[in-house]
Amino acid sequence: MAIKSVAKEAEEILLASEMITLGARLQVLQAETGLSYDRLARLYREVKGCSPPKGMLPFSVDWFMTWLPNIHSSVFYSVYRYMDSHTPAKKSRALVEAYRLYLEQASAGRADEPSGEPVLSFTRAWMLIRFFDSSMVQLSYCERCKGGFVAHAHDPQKGFICAICRPPPRAGKTRAHAAAAVKPLIPLKAVNAALASAKAAPAKAPAVPKRPPRSSVSLPVSG
Numbered sequence: 001m002a003i004k005s006v007a008k009e010a011e012e013i014l015l016a017s018e019m020i021t022l023g024a025r026l027q028v029l030q031a032e033t034g035l036s037y038d039r040l041a042r043l044y045r046e047v048k049g050c051s052p053p054k055g056m057l058p059f060s061v062d063w064f065m066t067w068l069p070n071i072h073s074s075v076f077y078s079v080y081r082y083m084d085s086h087t088p089a090k091k092s093r094a095l096v097e098a099y100r101l102y103l104e105q106a107s108a109g110r111a112d113e114p115s116g117e118p119v120l121s122f123t124r125a126w127m128l129i130r131f132f133d134s135s136m137v138q139l140s141y142c143e144r145c146k147g148g149f150v151a152h153a154h155d156p157q158k159g160f161i162c163a164i165c166r167p168p169p170r171a172g173k174t175r176a177h178a179a180a181a182v183k184p185l186i187p188l189k190a191v192n193a194a195l196a197s198a199k200a201a202p203a204k205a206p207a208v209p210k211r212p213p214r215s216s217v218s219l220p221v222s223g
């Protein structure tokens with residue numbers, strides 16, 4: 001009977017806890033560690049304070065091809081690949097580190113909603129790596145920006161233009177976006193009070209750029 005190393009087990013528990021914090025589902029933890037289902041379920045409850053969600057994992061390659069998820073997953077995968085090949089963090093470690101970096105990038109410039117759901121969940125990020133490992137997807141390189149983007153395996157590379165260089169016409173025109181655009185920045189009452197008390201000073205509306213400048217590094221967050 002093989003005796004399991006205590007140090008190895010401690011390492012796996014630590015890894016599993018970090019993954020749970022980042023939003024990993026139980027199936028992901030089972031695949032990435034040698035811990036039993038019962039121990040993982042207990043760990044999940046300890047870390048999250050609730051039972052792990054049941055049901056199937058999202059299994060769709062097509063999800064990664066729609067424009068917004070495509071941008072987010074391409075950023076994540078580029079970071080992951082760099083981590084896995086150029087730093088001591090390999091495989092599941094690289095996944096955790098790369099996902100943390102992705103979260104940082106995805107929330108940059110969104111100080112107003114820092115706790116908003118990321119476009120790419122941890123479980124989807126993990127699925128994406130599995131899709132790459134099983135050659136179901138590939139990186140296609142944009143002819144304009146030269147960036148590598150997630151694409152279906154065997155898609156022709158010639159003439160490929162990414163969703164950042166050529167966003168679809170509907171980009172940034174969701175209902176959530178429209179609602180945010182019409183929501184006044186300052187409550188109307190405060191504006192009226194300020195106008196009444198300072199009639200002499202010309203009222204100046206705050207300048208709000210319609211869309212982020214091209215050089216902005218923050219990722220689009222709604223489709």
Ligand SMILES: [Zn+2]
Binds near residue numbers: 164
């Ligand atoms: Zn491009």
